[in-house]
Amino acid sequence: MNIQQLEYLIAVDKYKHFGKAAQACFITQPTLSAMIQKFEDELDVKVFDRTTHPIRTTDVGLQIIDQAKVIIESVNELKNKANLLNNILGGTINLGIIPTVSSFILPTEIFSFLEQNPKIKMNVKEMTxxxxxKALKAGELDAGIISTPYETAGEFYRDFLFNEELMVYSSDTTDAEKKNSFVIPEEINTEKVWLLEEGNCLRNQFENICHLKENRLKPKNLEFTAANIHTLVYMIDKVGGISVLPELALNQLSGDQKKKVFRFKKPYPFREISIIYYKPTFKQKIIDELSEFIRNSLANTLNYNENPKDFVNIKP
Structure with a gap:
């Protein structure tokens, strides 16, 4: 029995398919199948029922998989501890990021951080x-990047990352209130507002800025909620309307799209972004270095840093 076999077991349990599990583990399917068969023969257990499609994990197998995950986590912790003792920034970290943040810092700050720290392996998941x-409490994640303060996140450690302005993206660029390039929340036509899906903190923040009504722009026989900001931008470009946009999203807009972005009237609304984690671990050095990297990268690029007194925090 070896660590690789345990990783193969977990992969097959996840994908319910030997071929897909082999691809995820970067080995051939015959090799993976042989390693798992060897494991089952050694322990005299049947982990998977191969007669079903998709493959089913047996009752005994479920318990084996649970223990395998514990062992893998312990091995990773041991590696992280060794790296820490050797003053090496390396190891594996599981990170969750809310979708309205991941799109804008994953291909920039986080990619750059990983390029500078090749000994770190980061597993990133987009999650509400x-x-x-819930994943942090279950031990499935080591840390998460969210909008704070958040009511149910009080038991976690929290490190501030950055503050970013919340702005308006609108297809109507001729309204009188926009002559000075700012929007008064009370004058927004809320019947033209496009929103993200329920459970998205950016939706809650927009609702806290404006009182909202049913969107009259969508067909009466259409029920639609967007899961990401890019979809909202596309809908507004095609059929009109208005939505809220975080400042970092501007970097991914075209020149014509940037002309549709307007600031709210002072005090400008902003959201606070932080990294939270359940308890300090041997992965703490990675969390600390990642936090510092993101803070330094965005320190001089966001409007909030020019004059914080002009802004008000909109809680999620």
């Missing part, structure tokens, strides 16, 4: 805040 917190 509530699901992210």
């Amino acid at each position: 805040t509530d699901n992210l917190i």
Whole structure:
């Protein structure tokens, strides 16, 4: 029995398919199948029922898989501890990020951080805040990046990352209130508002800025909620309307799209982004270094840093 076999077991249990599990583990299917068969023969157990499609994990197998995950986590902790003792920034970290943040820092700050720290392996998942917190409590994640303060996140450690302004993205660029390039929340036509899906903190923040009504722009026989900001931008470009946009999203807009972005009237609304974690671990050095890297990278690029007195925090 070896660590690789345990990783193969977990992969097959996850994908319910030997071929897909082999691809995820970067080995051939015959090799993976042979390693798992060897494991089953050694322990005289049947982990998977191969007669079903998709493959089913047996009752005994479920218990084996649970123990395998504990062992893998312990091995990773041991590696992280060794790296820490050797003053090497390395190891594996499981990170959750809310979708309205991941799109804008994953291909930039986080990619750059990993390029500078090749000994770190990072598993990133996009998750709503509530699901992210559940995963942290279950030990499935080591840390999460969310909008704070958040009511149910009080038991976690929290490190501030950055503050970013919340802005308006609108297809109507001729309204009188926009002559000075700012929008008064009370004058927004809320019947034209496009929102993200329930459970998204950016939706809650927009609702806290404006009182919302049913969107009259969508067909009466259409029920639609967006899961990401890019979909909202596309809908507004095609059929009109208005939505809220975090400042970092501007970096991914075209020149024409940037002309549709307007600031709210002072005090400008902003959201606070932090990294939270359940307890300090041997992965703490990775969390600390990642936090510092993101803070330094965005320190001079966001509007909030020019004059914080002009802003007000909109809680999720």
